[in-house]
Amino acid sequence: MNQILKNxxxxxxxxxxxxxxxxxxxxxxxxxxxxVGEPGKAENVxxxxxxxxxxxxxxxxxxxxEPGETIRFRVKxxxxxxxxxNIGTADMHEAHQKEMxxxxxxxxxxxxxxxxxxxxxxxGDGHSMKHDDPNSVLMxxxxxxxxxxxxTEAADLEFACNVPGHYQAGMYGDIEFE
Amino acid sequence: MKKSILMVLLAGLAFSAANAxxxxxxxxxxxxxxxxxxxxxxxxxxxxxxxxLRFKEGEQVTINVTNNLDExxxxxxxxxxxxxxxxxxxxxxxxxxxxxxxxxxxxxxxQAGTYWFHSHSGFQEPNGAYxxxxxxxxxxxxxxxxxxYVVQLTDKHPHSGDRIMRNLKxxxxxxxRQQQTVGDFFAESGEKGFMATLKDRMMWGDMRMxxxxxxxVQGFTGLINGKGPxxxxxxxxxxxxxxxxxxINSSAMTYFDIRIPGLxxxxxxxxxxxxxxxxxxxxxxxxxxxxxxIVHIKDKEAYTIFAESMxxxxxxxxxxAPEKGMTAEVPELREAPLLTMADMAGHMEHGGMDHxxxxxxxxxxxxxxxxxxxxxxxHSAMGHxxxxxxxxxxxxxxxxxxxxxxxxxxxxxxxxxxSYADLKAQNPLYEDREPTREIELRLTGNMERYEWSxxxxxxxxxxxxxxxxxxRVRFKFVNETMMTHPMHLHGMxxxxxxxxxxxxxxxxxxxxxxxxxxxxxxxVDAPGEWAFHCHLSYHAASGMFRKIVVEGGPxxxxxxxxxxEHQGDES
Amino acid sequence: MNHLAVSMCGLSLAVAALxxxxxxxxxxAKKTQTAKTFWGVSAEKFEYxxxxxxxxxxxxxxxxxxxxxxxxxxxxxxxxxxxAHNAWExxxxxxxAQTPVDDFWDAKAGVRIDTPEGPDRVYGVLGLTGLxxxxxxxxxxLYVSDEGDASVDFEAEYELLVTNFWIMxxxxxxxxxxxxDREIGxxxxxxxxxxxxxxxxxxxxxxxxxxxxxVHERKYGDTADLARDSxxxxxxxxAVVGARLSF
Numbered sequence: 001m002n003q004i005l006k007n008x009x010x011x012x013x014x015x016x017x018x019x020x021x022x023x024x025x026x027x028x029x030x031x032x033x034x035x036v037g038e039p040g041k042a043e044n045v046x047x048x049x050x051x052x053x054x055x056x057x058x059x060x061x062x063x064x065x066e067p068g069e070t071i072r073f074r075v076k077x078x079x080x081x082x083x084x085x086n087i088g089t090a091d092m093h094e095a096h097q098k099e100m101x102x103x104x105x106x107x108x109x110x111x112x113x114x115x116x117x118x119x120x121x122x123x124g125d126g127h128s129m130k131h132d133d134p135n136s137v138l139m140x141x142x143x144x145x146x147x148x149x150x151x152t153e154a155a156d157l158e159f160a161c162n163v164p165g166h167y168q169a170g171m172y173g174d175i176e177f178e
Numbered sequence: 179m180k181k182s183i184l185m186v187l188l189a190g191l192a193f194s195a196a197n198a199x200x201x202x203x204x205x206x207x208x209x210x211x212x213x214x215x216x217x218x219x220x221x222x223x224x225x226x227x228x229x230x231l232r233f234k235e236g237e238q239v240t241i242n243v244t245n246n247l248d249e250x251x252x253x254x255x256x257x258x259x260x261x262x263x264x265x266x267x268x269x270x271x272x273x274x275x276x277x278x279x280x281x282x283x284x285x286x287x288x289q290a291g292t293y294w295f296h297s298h299s300g301f302q303e304p305n306g307a308y309x310x311x312x313x314x315x316x317x318x319x320x321x322x323x324x325x326x327y328v329v330q331l332t333d334k335h336p337h338s339g340d341r342i343m344r345n346l347k348x349x350x351x352x353x354x355r356q357q358q359t360v361g362d363f364f365a366e367s368g369e370k371g372f373m374a375t376l377k378d379r380m381m382w383g384d385m386r387m388x389x390x391x392x393x394x395v396q397g398f399t400g401l402i403n404g405k406g407p408x409x410x411x412x413x414x415x416x417x418x419x420x421x422x423x424x425x426i427n428s429s430a431m432t433y434f435d436i437r438i439p440g441l442x443x444x445x446x447x448x449x450x451x452x453x454x455x456x457x458x459x460x461x462x463x464x465x466x467x468x469x470x471x472i473v474h475i476k477d478k479e480a481y482t483i484f485a486e487s488m489x490x491x492x493x494x495x496x497x498x499a500p501e502k503g504m505t506a507e508v509p510e511l512r513e514a515p516l517l518t519m520a521d522m523a524g525h526m527e528h529g530g531m532d533h534x535x536x537x538x539x540x541x542x543x544x545x546x547x548x549x550x551x552x553x554x555x556x557h558s559a560m561g562h563x564x565x566x567x568x569x570x571x572x573x574x575x576x577x578x579x580x581x582x583x584x585x586x587x588x589x590x591x592x593x594x595x596x597s598y599a600d601l602k603a604q605n606p607l608y609e610d611r612e613p614t615r616e617i618e619l620r621l622t623g624n625m626e627r628y629e630w631s632x633x634x635x636x637x638x639x640x641x642x643x644x645x646x647x648x649x650r651v652r653f654k655f656v657n658e659t660m661m662t663h664p665m666h667l668h669g670m671x672x673x674x675x676x677x678x679x680x681x682x683x684x685x686x687x688x689x690x691x692x693x694x695x696x697x698x699x700x701x702v703d704a705p706g707e708w709a710f711h712c713h714l715s716y717h718a719a720s721g722m723f724r725k726i727v728v729e730g731g732p733x734x735x736x737x738x739x740x741x742x743e744h745q746g747d748e749s
Numbered sequence: 750m751n752h753l754a755v756s757m758c759g760l761s762l763a764v765a766a767l768x769x770x771x772x773x774x775x776x777x778a779k780k781t782q783t784a785k786t787f788w789g790v791s792a793e794k795f796e797y798x799x800x801x802x803x804x805x806x807x808x809x810x811x812x813x814x815x816x817x818x819x820x821x822x823x824x825x826x827x828x829x830x831x832x833a834h835n836a837w838e839x840x841x842x843x844x845x846a847q848t849p850v851d852d853f854w855d856a857k858a859g860v861r862i863d864t865p866e867g868p869d870r871v872y873g874v875l876g877l878t879g880l881x882x883x884x885x886x887x888x889x890x891l892y893v894s895d896e897g898d899a900s901v902d903f904e905a906e907y908e909l910l911v912t913n914f915w916i917m918x919x920x921x922x923x924x925x926x927x928x929x930d931r932e933i934g935x936x937x938x939x940x941x942x943x944x945x946x947x948x949x950x951x952x953x954x955x956x957x958x959x960x961x962x963x964v965h966e967r968k969y970g971d972t973a974d975l976a977r978d979s980x981x982x983x984x985x986x987x988a989v990v991g992a993r994l995s996f
Contacts, residue, residue, distance in 0.1 A: 055604055056320050056455065080605065081454065111454060111602060111681060165455025168444035168472055170322025170420070250781075269778030299781065337954075340784075345955075347818075348789040348995070352955055355913040383883035386853060397954075624852055626880060629818055636818075638779045709782070719784040725776055 036088055036157065039134040040070035040150035048072040053139070055079035056161065056171040063159070064176045070150040073159075077139040081112050083171070084161045086136035087149055093172070096136075096162045103131070104164050113140050151177070201231060201241045205251045205275075205297070210306050212399040213406030215336045219306030220247065220297065227404050227428070228295070228309030230328050235290045235316040241283040243275060250274040250299055253283070254668070255311065256466060257293040257450050257686040260285040262706025265668055267298045270707050270725055274299060290315035291450030292424040292468045294330065301339020304430035304715050308332065312424065313450075320604065321446050323472055326422035327413040331463070331485055331494050333398035333432035334406075342395055342430075343716050350628040353397055356390045356491060356514050386626060387525070389516040391660060392585070393489035394628075394716065395431045400485060400494025410505065411496040420474045421498065422446075423483075427463040430715040433488035433662065433689075435462050435587055438481050438498070439509060443471035445596055449685040451671075452604035459593035462488065464664040464689035466713040469596075473498070480504040488585065488662070490514040512590065517660055517692065520582035524658040524693035580693040585662065599676050601683040607671065608701050610680035613652035617643065621657045621665075621690060621712070621722070629720055630659075630712065636721025643710065643724050645702045647731030652699045657690045663717065664689045667726070669708040673699040687713060705731030788815040789996070796991025798964060802982060805832035811994070814847070821847040823857070836866035845874055854879035861892060868932045871895045884908070900926040900935065911948075916958070920945040929971065934979065936971025943967075949993055958993040 046069055052059045053075065065071060075085045086096060103109040108119045120130055131138045137145040151157075154177035161171040208221035222228025233239055245251045252274050254266035264285040268274030275281040290313045297307035310328045335342060345352040358379075367375045382389060405411035415421055423443075427434060437443075437460040445456045447470035455472075463469055463485075475481065480499035487493060490511045497505055576597040579586045589595040623630040632640070645651055653672075655665060664687045665672075671684040675697035682699075690696045711723035792811030799805055807830040814823040822844070829839040845859030857876035863869060876890035888904045902924045909917040924940040947962030964987040968976050973983040 054320065057318070057322065061322070111678075165444050165446075165457050168442070168457060168474065169320070169446050169455035170472070172322070267778065267782070269776065269781040273777075274781065300784075343784050344787050344789065347787045348791070349955065357910055357913055359910040359912050361912065380883065386880055386882060386884065626853055627818065627849070637783050638785065642776070709778070711782075718782070721783055723782055725778060 035153045035155050036092070036135065037149055037151040037153075037155075040072075040148040042072075042148060044070040044150065045072045045148060046070055048074055051075045051085060051159070051173075053077040053079055053083040053085065053161070053171075055081050056083070056163075056166045056169050058085075058159070058161075058171065058173045061173045062176060063173060064178050065151045066178050067151060067153045070148060073147045073149065074144065075137060075139065075147065076144045077141055080141050082109055082114055082138065082140055082163055083166065084131075084136060084138045084163055085145075085147065085159055086133075086162055087147070087157060087159050087175070088135060089156060090158060093158065093160045093162055093167055097164065097167060100162045101164045109163065114138065151175070199237050199239050201239065202244070203228065203241060203253070204244045204246050205253075205307065206246045208306060210334060210404070211409075212334050212401060213408035214399045217334070217336055220251075220302045221306050222309050225404070226306030226308070227330055227332070228307070230310040230312055231295065233287045233311065233313045235287055235313055237287045239283070239285060239287060242280050243283065244280040245275045245277055248277050250276060251297055251302060251307070252299045253295050253307075254298040255283075255285075255293065255295050256666075257291075257468070258285070258311070259288050259669065259671075259704065262669055262704065262708055265708065267668065267709045270709050287313055289313060289450060291447055291452070292328070292426060292470050293450050294426045294428055294466075294468065296428065298709070301343065301430075301715060301719070303428075304335065304339040304342070306334075308428040310424070310426055320452060321422065321472060322420060323422040324419040325413075325415060326424065328403065328424045328426065329411075329413075329483060329496065330403050330426040330428055331434055332401045332427075333395070333429040333487070333492065334401050335395060335398040335430070337397075339430070339715065343719055346394060346628045346716055350394070350625055351388065351391075353395045354388070354390060354393070355396055356392075356489065357388060358390055358516075381519075385522070385526070387517075387522060387660065389518075389584070390489075390514070391517060391625060392515060393432065393487060393491050394661070394714070396489070396491040398432065398487075398492050400432070400434070400487065400492050402483065402485070402494045402496040405496070407493065407495040407508070412502050412504075413496070413498050414501060415475055415498060417478045417500065418476060420472055422470060422472050424468065424470050425463055426468045427465055429465050431465065432492070433462055433464050433664075434485040434494065435460060435488060436483070436485045437461075437590060438473060438483050439506070439591070440479070440481055441473045441475065442593075443473055445469055445471050445600075448601050448683055449687060451607075451684040453683055454602040454604055454681070456596060456600045457594065458589075458596040458600075459591050460587070460589040461596035462587050464662070464687055464713075466664055466666055466687045467685075467689070480506040482506040482508055484509055486511055488515075488587075509590070515584045518582055518584040520580040521584055521660050521692035523580060524656065525660055578689075578694060578696065579691045583691060583693070585691055598674060598689075601674065601676060601685075602678050602681040603683045606680045606682075607684055608673070610682075611650055613699050614649040616652040616654055618654045618656060619665075621655060621659055621663050623659045623661070623717075623720075623722070625660070628716070630717040630722035631720075632722060632724055637711075637723035637725075638721060640724060642707075642727045644727045644729060645700075647702055647705050647728055649702045650699055651702060652697060655688065655690045655696045655698070657692055657694055657696075660692045661714075661717070662689060662691050663722065664713040665711070666713045667700065667708070667710045669704040669706070669726075669728075670700050670702060673701070675699065702728055703731075704728060785817050786815065787817070789813070791993075791995035793993060794991060795994055796960075796962075796989045798987040798989045800982075801986045804982075804985065806830065806838070806987070807832070808989075808991075816847070819848060821855075823847050823859075834866065838865060839863075840865040843874060845876065847878070850877075851879070853881075857890070863933075870930075870933060881905075894930065896930060896932075898926065898928045898930045898935070900924060900940075914951045916949050916951070918945075918947050918949065920947075926972075931975065934972065934975045934981075936973075936975055938971065939969045940972040941966065941968045945989070947989065947991075955993075956995050960989075960991055960993065962989045962991075963987065964989055 077083050108115050157175040159173045160167050203222050206224050208226050210217050210219040210226050219226050243253055252266045252268045262271055264283050265271040293311040295309050296303040310330050399406045402411040442457050478500045483496040485494040495508055578598045587595050620633050622634045666687045672688050673682050674685050688698050705728050708726045710726045711718040790813040794810040796808050810827045812825040814821045816822050825843040827841040831838045841863050843861040845857040847855045847857045850856045855878050859874050861872040861874050872892040872894045874890050878888040881887050886906045891901050893899045904922045906920040922943040926935045929937045943966045945964040947960040949958040949960035951958045966985045968983045976983050
């Protein structure tokens with residue numbers, strides 16, 4: 001993308017990103033009366049769950065947790081495309097998908113790779129397209145990452161990939177509370 | 179969420195997986211009721227459309243086709259990769275199936291996805307001889323959905339195929355009832371001024387071309403799974419379901435713009451091959467193409483599947499509803515588009531067919547400088563789809579239409595309209611490599627005479643295109659006509675160049691819009707003889723057709739032996 | 750008459766091509782996968798005319814063809830039945846071969862046999878038919894009779910779409926003779942003109958389109974004199990009612 005175009009698009013991007021973030025609710029907080037949970041501490045981890053990302057689905061597609069449990073998710077992207085692992089409600093995912101769409105439109109997300117330089121670029125006002133929410137990891141093919149998450153209470157949650165189209169095609173899993 | 183995939187079997191399905199690979203199809207005279215008219219036609223197992231054939235990847239299928247007609251017939255398995263003797267094109271793959279005879283097709287299923295089958299004899303396909311093929315993959319589908327439906331479209335016409343062909347030959351505008359009238363002239367004069375309008379009409383009149391020349395054959399009733407708009411094919415669902423819709427365009431001549439007002443569609447497959455999912459509000463399906471989309475319905479409302487013909491002369495309509503009988507609003511047809519000078523650019527540069535100079539099938543060679551706006555433009559400019567609220571943003575140009583083309587589609591809700599440029603393979607089948615050579619195919623014709631050809635030469639006067647087994651050929655389509663041509667290569671995949679390298683999608687039909695240049699590459703990995711043609715029935719029959727001969731390869735000796743036996747005893 | 754040279758040339762080429770079916774015959778799919786021969790029958794005019802002098806005429810003008818894109822055989826028929834005399838005032842049958850010479854133009858060659866009430870004539874015909882810029886349909890022919898007389902006719906038609914079903918068509922016909930043929934009432938020079946205006950409605954596809962219209966016929970010069978001598982009129986206005994037919 002050339003510089004002129006980038007500059008012209010900046011205000012729109014910033015606006016959309018920030019509104020998207022608000023719409024998605026403060027991660028770790030409450031949304032629509034549902035507790036998503038919060039980033040966990042390593043010492044509280046009771047279990048490790050391995051999640052494999054394929055194109056475009058997860059293995060496993062369903063995870064059972066207990067309220068209050070802290071889980072270490074070891075996520076590996078074995079697909080050929082960029083994928084996300086994001087814990088949230090369906091509404092949060094939907095809101096996040098708009099942000100991800102923007103990342104695609106601006107060349108940050110390129111199908112099978114992430115343009116990190118572009119992603120971290122300061123868009124003015126200290127905003128960037130940085131993907132650094134604690135409930136989510138965005139990964140290139142072959143990458144492995146971890147999330148430690150505490151599920152504070154039972155809620156209607158899904159883990160999902162919000163790369164445009166992936167969630168709709170079926171790249172989501174259910175989090176069931178026991 | 180339900181993990182299991184609920185298979186919904188449609189009426190007319192005559193087979194189940196228990197049949198273990200053996201299938202029987204009879205080719206019959208049938209009665210087709212569109213709700214608008216009743217017409218005798220041709221169908222399979224007593225109905226048109228025929229059954230949905232459900233295969234499993236890796237299965238060895240045996241299909242016994244019995245011809246109950248008083249004329250020759252054939253079945254072509256559209257999009258399937260198979261030995262060429264099984265491809266079902268009379269005169270190329272086999273002699274055809276005589277009246278009263280049963281022909282047994284046998285081939286392995288080496289792919290998965292949505293395909294279809296149809297007669298390749300005369301105009302039996304427009305007369306009703308078509309059905310759907312659904313192939314379940316060996317591994318898991320890379321999607322999740324709760325139920326699925328085949329949505330097979332066609333443009334059923336009250337006239338038989340032979341009659342339509344004859345009428346078009348007598349008068350190419352026989353079926354065009356969207357021509358510009360005196361009234362249009364005065365309306366336009368009021369807007370643009372009398373002189374400007376007159377000048378416009380003079381310019382087109384001078385070329386003897388019509389702006390309204392978008393659909394050769396109007397007057398059809400659009401059908402979904404054999405049902406007309408009034409008969410309203412309905413697929414049911416439960417609240418919260420994700421539904422996979424397998425759209426197949428089995429029309430003789432008609433492109434459809436498809437939308438489901440109120441639902442976003444995620445395109446997950448094109449021409450049977452998985453693509454990286456794209457969320458769209460609307461898409462255009464070329465003749466003989468297939469697109470699989472997934473929709474997620476969160477409420478208990480009815481939704482209309484609305485398929486408007488590209489020229490807006492007709493439509494097909496169906497419904498997704500929580501229960502049969504529920505309907506949603508059926509939108510009005512949008513205003514008919516008109517071709518622009520941009521769509522005419524290819525024609526003007528080269529003129530029509532050269533009658534005095536037939537038989538010069540000048541493959542390759544000749545430097546046709548790029549015309550107008552076309553497909554090899556800057557792919558980086560794409561993808562800036564509908565931005566947020568799109569304040570004053572100009573609409574993204576679709577690189578697969580000429581710049582300024584009257585056919586450039588837009589979504590009715592202002593949202594995202596699928597472009598070929600959005601299609602990227604999910605799992606590339608072939609290594610990306612340099613093509614070994616390029617073959618230029620100019621799509622040519624003479625609208626006034628209703629003659630269609632490739633490189634100015636009709637099939638009857640043309641030599642076959644000879645390819646060598648193992649090569650990767652780059653085909654350059656240059657559309658010099660003002661019609662859109664869905665080009666279909668049998669037996670081998672068409673890798674559409676969308677500028678994404680190894681992610682370029684695999685297709686079996688490449689639609690080439692007027693005055694554009696589109697490239698596709700083919701890994702020549704199927705020995706034998708194959709058909710290659712425009713899938714508009716009356717264009718193919720007029721001569722926009724070639725035989726492709728693949729020389730060499732593992733079965734070459736067998737292939738040659740078979741060929742010498744072939745006699746075209748079909749008439 | 751450059752066109753004529755071209756048309757003769759084109760025609761002989763087409764005939765040669767037909768006589769030599771060797772072109773790529775080895776591919777049987779060329780037979781099964783393409784539609785090559787076509788036919789059609791139509792009557793551009795099928796009407797009744799009432800003149801301002803109470804003359805009544807039944808007029809039919811039509812043609813039938815069979816052939817390929819490259820070569821068509823066409824039978825053209827034109828007749829005027831005069832009610833008062835119970836006789837064919839005009840009765841022409843043309844049998845021509847027709848071949849394209851350009852994107853929009855066909856050349857024709859053949860014979861024309863006239864067998865109306867009165868003396869018969871046989872003509873050799875060379876013609877050109879097609880679509881001129883701005884959508885004028887044009888048909889022009891050179892005739893040389895068995896008596897050695899030559900004449901040229903010229904017809905043009907323009908269709909104005911009032912709507913996509915209501916069509917106003919304007920037609921113009923004229924005949925010019927290079928020599929006199931007194932027996933059949935043909936004088937030297939401009940013989941006659943016929944101008945017509947018909948408003949039709951496509952009732953069944955383009956197969957059946959009834960119309961109403963007016964036609965003005967006029968004879969000129971020596972031809973007019975010949976007509977007067979035989980008690981005929983030289984200028985007529987007709988009201989016409991009829992239908993355009995096509996199968």
